[in-house]
Amino acid sequence: MNLLSEIAFTRFRNYDFQKFNFHKKIVGIYGENGSGKTNLLDGIYYLCFTKSYFSRPDARSVRQGCEGFRIEGVMQDGSRVACVYRETGKKEFYAGQEQYKKFSAHLGKYPCVMIAPDDVQLVTGTSEERRRFTDTILSQSDAGYLQQLIRYNKVLQQRNSLLKNSADAGFTDESLLEIFDAQLADAGEKIYNKRAVFFSEIIPEAIKQYNTIAGRDDNMSVSYHSQLHTDKRFAELLRESRSKDLLLQRTNTGIHKDDILFLMDGDQFKNIASQGQRKSLLFAMRLAEFFYLKGKMPNTPILLLDDVFEKLDENRMGNLLELICLHAHTQVFITDTHQHRLSAALTALAADFELIGL
Numbered sequence: 001m002n003l004l005s006e007i008a009f010t011r012f013r014n015y016d017f018q019k020f021n022f023h024k025k026i027v028g029i030y031g032e033n034g035s036g037k038t039n040l041l042d043g044i045y046y047l048c049f050t051k052s053y054f055s056r057p058d059a060r061s062v063r064q065g066c067e068g069f070r071i072e073g074v075m076q077d078g079s080r081v082a083c084v085y086r087e088t089g090k091k092e093f094y095a096g097q098e099q100y101k102k103f104s105a106h107l108g109k110y111p112c113v114m115i116a117p118d119d120v121q122l123v124t125g126t127s128e129e130r131r132r133f134t135d136t137i138l139s140q141s142d143a144g145y146l147q148q149l150i151r152y153n154k155v156l157q158q159r160n161s162l163l164k165n166s167a168d169a170g171f172t173d174e175s176l177l178e179i180f181d182a183q184l185a186d187a188g189e190k191i192y193n194k195r196a197v198f199f200s201e202i203i204p205e206a207i208k209q210y211n212t213i214a215g216r217d218d219n220m221s222v223s224y225h226s227q228l229h230t231d232k233r234f235a236e237l238l239r240e241s242r243s244k245d246l247l248l249q250r251t252n253t254g255i256h257k258d259d260i261l262f263l264m265d266g267d268q269f270k271n272i273a274s275q276g277q278r279k280s281l282l283f284a285m286r287l288a289e290f291f292y293l294k295g296k297m298p299n300t301p302i303l304l305l306d307d308v309f310e311k312l313d314e315n316r317m318g319n320l321l322e323l324i325c326l327h328a329h330t331q332v333f334i335t336d337t338h339q340h341r342l343s344a345a346l347t348a349l350a351a352d353f354e355l356i357g358l
């Protein structure tokens with residue numbers, strides 16, 4: 001396992017010039033509200049994904065009153081990775097001295113999974129959140145997936161423009177629509193097949209992780225929902241939906257409508273689940289993501305746990321920490337506002353850890 005042994009920030013958010021060294025697999029980070037715990041985790045995330053976990057524009061990560069920032073990481077094997085955001089607003093990404101031409105080439109090199117309780121939107125938010133979850137994982141583990149997705153989204157946009165223009169002009173270029181349909185069907189079926197395999201692996205893992213964290217069986221059901229779950233080919237579905245698409249001026253069928261359905265005791269999870277159950281499901285999905293990536297990638301993902309102590313009861317917290325610190329076999333960064341609580345929880349696990357105070 002290639003651990004992150006150092007990270008250095010220059011003018012990144014609340015950090016002016018600051019270097020952190022890590023010596024253990026389990027790193028506890030404590031500090032008051034606003035001391036920079038999340039920023040430190042997000043800096044690590046930047047080095048893995050070339051961008052912020054919080055979908056913030058890069059410019060907002062520049063320390064107030066400064067221009068540009070730099071994040072540099074050193075791995076245990078001496079390899080270096082750096083993200084530089086220039087005064088001009090241009091972002092550069094380096095592996096050693098080598099500058100990436102395409103950021104997508106970096107994805108998957110240092111996989112990581114962030115678990116932030118506020119990200120419960122994955123469970124309770126719109127289907128877009130869950131597609132993003134799926135796409136982020138598959139883009140790391142399967143380079144071809146991202147290419148197909150980019151292709152699909154481009155054709156989808158072109159098809160939607162054509163539908164809109166057809167309505168405006170009162171005329172449809174049928175032959176162009178045929179071409180778009182064929183391209184959309186080709187990319188869409190490839191993505192669908194990859195997602196179907198992915199979900200067949202990740203869903204049993206997510207349910208298992210949920211039951212472990214909850215310490216009981218809440219009769220959870222998780223399923224992949226897609227309009228392509230049918231005997232018909234995607235091209236046929238597009239043909240069937242064409243008149244509706246022309247009327248509504250957008251594409252109503254396809255993998256851009258996919259979702260993950262969560263049920264508890266047969267009811268919609270988000271309607272009946274408690275806060276703790278929602279958080280447990282979020283953590284279970286993230287852990288399933290972790291174990292999936294661990295099985296697929298040459299490098300084990302780093303785990304980043306932000307403020308998880310605040311949101312779960314003691315039993316669930318203990319179960320989650322045990323899973324992560326004793327069974328995940330990876331480098332883990334955990335933040336908390338209380339030094340003693342963090343120290344006591346890690347000591348109770350007999351884990352080999354270090355604490356960093358901000």
Ligand SMILES: Nc1ncnc2c1ncn2[C@@H]1O[C@H](COP(=O)(O)OP(=O)(O)OP(=O)(O)O)[C@@H](O)[C@H]1O
Pocket residue numbers: 012013014015031032033034035036037038039040060061062063064307337
């Ligand atoms: N661009 C920026 N320039 C300067 N400071 C910034 C910038 N962006 C964020 N900050 C500061 O970073 C701090 C927030 O850091 P962070 O979210 O990492 O805190 P935290 O330790 O995780 O806090 P909490 O315990 O409340 O979650 C705030 O004080 C904020 O003002």
